[in-house]
Amino acid sequence: MQLALLEARKGWERGEVPVGAVVVRDGEVIATGFNQPIGRHDPTAHAEIVALRAAAEKLGNYRLPGCELYVTLEPCIMCSGAMMHARLARVVYAAVDPKTGACGSVLNLFAEERLNHHTEVVGGVMADEASSLLKAFFAERRAAARKPPAA
Ligand SMILES: [Zn+2]
Numbered sequence: 001m002q003l004a005l006l007e008a009r010k011g012w013e014r015g016e017v018p019v020g021a022v023v024v025r026d027g028e029v030i031a032t033g034f035n036q037p038i039g040r041h042d043p044t045a046h047a048e049i050v051a052l053r054a055a056a057e058k059l060g061n062y063r064l065p066g067c068e069l070y071v072t073l074e075p076c077i078m079c080s081g082a083m084m085h086a087r088l089a090r091v092v093y094a095a096v097d098p099k100t101g102a103c104g105s106v107l108n109l110f111a112e113e114r115l116n117h118h119t120e121v122v123g124g125v126m127a128d129e130a131s132s133l134l135k136a137f138f139a140e141r142r143a144a145a146r147k148p149p150a151a
Pocket of ligand 1: 048075077079080
Protein backbone atom coordinates (compact mmCIF):
# COMPACT_ATOMS: atom_id res chain seq x y z
CA MET A 1 0.00 0.00 0.00
CA GLN A 2 3.00 2.23 0.62
CA LEU A 3 3.87 1.88 -3.06
CA ALA A 4 0.27 2.63 -4.07
CA LEU A 5 0.48 5.86 -2.04
CA LEU A 6 3.66 6.81 -3.92
CA GLU A 7 1.76 6.22 -7.17
CA ALA A 8 -1.06 8.44 -5.88
CA ARG A 9 1.45 11.25 -5.38
CA LYS A 10 2.48 10.97 -9.04
CA GLY A 11 -1.13 11.72 -9.90
CA TRP A 12 -1.12 14.78 -7.65
CA GLU A 13 2.05 16.09 -9.34
CA ARG A 14 0.09 16.04 -12.60
CA GLY A 15 -2.99 17.73 -11.18
CA GLU A 16 -5.02 14.52 -10.96
CA VAL A 17 -6.98 13.36 -7.91
CA PRO A 18 -4.30 11.34 -6.06
CA VAL A 19 -5.23 7.67 -6.23
CA GLY A 20 -2.65 4.96 -6.82
CA ALA A 21 -2.76 1.21 -7.44
CA VAL A 22 -0.32 -1.71 -7.50
CA VAL A 23 -0.84 -5.25 -8.82
CA VAL A 24 1.06 -7.96 -6.95
CA ARG A 25 1.49 -11.67 -7.63
CA ASP A 26 3.30 -14.03 -5.28
CA GLY A 27 4.69 -11.05 -3.40
CA GLU A 28 6.14 -9.50 -6.57
CA VAL A 29 4.99 -6.15 -7.99
CA ILE A 30 3.67 -6.79 -11.51
CA ALA A 31 2.37 -3.33 -12.37
CA THR A 32 1.54 0.08 -10.96
CA GLY A 33 -0.82 2.85 -11.97
CA PHE A 34 -2.11 6.21 -10.87
CA ASN A 35 -5.30 8.09 -11.58
CA GLN A 36 -4.97 10.09 -14.83
CA PRO A 37 -8.30 10.64 -16.61
CA ILE A 38 -7.58 14.34 -17.22
CA GLY A 39 -4.09 13.90 -18.67
CA ARG A 40 -5.08 10.96 -20.83
CA HIS A 41 -8.47 12.39 -21.87
CA ASP A 42 -9.84 9.06 -20.79
CA PRO A 43 -12.74 8.64 -18.33
CA THR A 44 -11.60 5.05 -17.70
CA ALA A 45 -8.04 5.98 -16.68
CA HIS A 46 -8.55 5.32 -12.98
CA ALA A 47 -5.50 4.02 -11.09
CA GLU A 48 -6.90 0.48 -10.95
CA ILE A 49 -7.63 0.29 -14.69
CA VAL A 50 -4.19 1.67 -15.56
CA ALA A 51 -2.54 -0.93 -13.27
CA LEU A 52 -4.75 -3.80 -14.51
CA ARG A 53 -3.96 -2.96 -18.15
CA ALA A 54 -0.22 -2.86 -17.44
CA ALA A 55 -0.38 -6.14 -15.50
CA ALA A 56 -2.36 -7.92 -18.23
CA GLU A 57 0.05 -6.67 -20.88
CA LYS A 58 3.04 -7.80 -18.86
CA LEU A 59 1.62 -11.25 -18.20
CA GLY A 60 0.23 -11.61 -21.73
CA ASN A 61 -3.14 -12.59 -20.31
CA TYR A 62 -6.42 -10.71 -20.03
CA ARG A 63 -7.09 -12.62 -16.84
CA LEU A 64 -5.07 -12.12 -13.69
CA PRO A 65 -5.78 -15.10 -11.45
CA GLY A 66 -3.70 -15.22 -8.32
CA CYS A 67 -3.06 -11.49 -8.49
CA GLU A 68 -3.90 -8.93 -5.83
CA LEU A 69 -4.51 -5.24 -6.37
CA TYR A 70 -3.72 -2.62 -3.75
CA VAL A 71 -5.43 0.73 -4.21
CA THR A 72 -5.52 3.84 -2.05
CA LEU A 73 -9.26 4.49 -2.50
CA GLU A 74 -12.28 2.22 -2.50
CA PRO A 75 -12.86 1.14 -6.12
CA CYS A 76 -15.79 2.49 -8.14
CA ILE A 77 -18.30 0.40 -10.10
CA MET A 78 -16.20 0.45 -13.29
CA CYS A 79 -13.00 -0.64 -11.59
CA SER A 80 -14.76 -3.28 -9.49
CA GLY A 81 -16.27 -4.70 -12.68
CA ALA A 82 -12.88 -4.73 -14.41
CA MET A 83 -11.35 -6.56 -11.45
CA MET A 84 -14.05 -9.21 -11.65
CA HIS A 85 -13.49 -9.61 -15.39
CA ALA A 86 -9.78 -10.00 -14.68
CA ARG A 87 -10.61 -12.70 -12.10
CA LEU A 88 -8.44 -10.95 -9.59
CA ALA A 89 -7.97 -12.97 -6.42
CA ARG A 90 -8.10 -10.08 -3.99
CA VAL A 91 -8.41 -6.32 -3.79
CA VAL A 92 -7.10 -4.37 -0.81
CA TYR A 93 -8.12 -0.72 -0.54
CA ALA A 94 -7.27 2.07 1.88
CA ALA A 95 -9.79 4.93 2.26
CA VAL A 96 -13.52 4.55 1.78
CA ASP A 97 -15.26 6.56 -0.95
CA PRO A 98 -18.74 7.50 0.25
CA LYS A 99 -19.59 9.01 -3.16
CA THR A 100 -18.65 6.28 -5.64
CA GLY A 101 -17.37 3.30 -3.62
CA ALA A 102 -18.59 -0.06 -4.90
CA CYS A 103 -17.14 -2.19 -2.09
CA GLY A 104 -19.78 -1.30 0.48
CA SER A 105 -20.01 2.51 0.60
CA VAL A 106 -22.63 3.19 -2.09
CA LEU A 107 -23.21 -0.44 -2.97
CA ASN A 108 -21.25 -3.67 -2.67
CA LEU A 109 -20.66 -5.39 -5.99
CA PHE A 110 -18.39 -7.94 -4.37
CA ALA A 111 -21.22 -9.17 -2.17
CA GLU A 112 -23.50 -9.65 -5.19
CA GLU A 113 -23.91 -13.42 -5.41
CA ARG A 114 -25.52 -13.24 -8.86
CA LEU A 115 -22.15 -12.15 -10.28
CA ASN A 116 -20.23 -15.30 -11.01
CA HIS A 117 -16.75 -14.42 -9.92
CA HIS A 118 -15.93 -13.57 -6.35
CA THR A 119 -12.90 -11.46 -5.67
CA GLU A 120 -12.04 -11.14 -2.01
CA VAL A 121 -12.10 -7.57 -0.66
CA VAL A 122 -10.28 -6.03 2.28
CA GLY A 123 -10.75 -2.36 3.16
CA GLY A 124 -9.24 0.16 5.54
CA VAL A 125 -5.55 -0.72 5.11
CA MET A 126 -3.58 2.53 5.68
CA ALA A 127 -6.86 4.40 5.35
CA ASP A 128 -5.67 7.41 7.38
CA GLU A 129 -2.64 8.01 5.15
CA ALA A 130 -4.73 7.70 1.97
CA SER A 131 -7.54 9.93 3.14
CA SER A 132 -5.09 12.56 4.48
CA LEU A 133 -3.48 12.67 1.04
CA LEU A 134 -6.86 13.20 -0.66
CA LYS A 135 -7.92 15.85 1.87
CA ALA A 136 -4.63 17.74 1.42
CA PHE A 137 -5.05 17.63 -2.35
CA PHE A 138 -8.59 19.01 -2.27
CA ALA A 139 -7.62 21.66 0.32
CA GLU A 140 -4.80 22.81 -1.95
CA ARG A 141 -7.14 22.90 -4.93
CA ARG A 142 -9.74 24.94 -3.03
CA ALA A 143 -7.04 27.37 -1.86
CA ALA A 144 -5.82 27.78 -5.45
CA ALA A 145 -9.37 28.41 -6.65
CA ARG A 146 -9.80 31.20 -4.05
CA LYS A 147 -6.61 32.95 -5.05
CA PRO A 148 -7.23 35.99 -7.30
CA PRO A 149 -5.69 35.63 -10.77
CA ALA A 150 -2.20 37.10 -11.14
CA ALA A 151 -2.17 40.61 -12.61
ZN1 LIG B 1 -12.59 3.47 -10.63
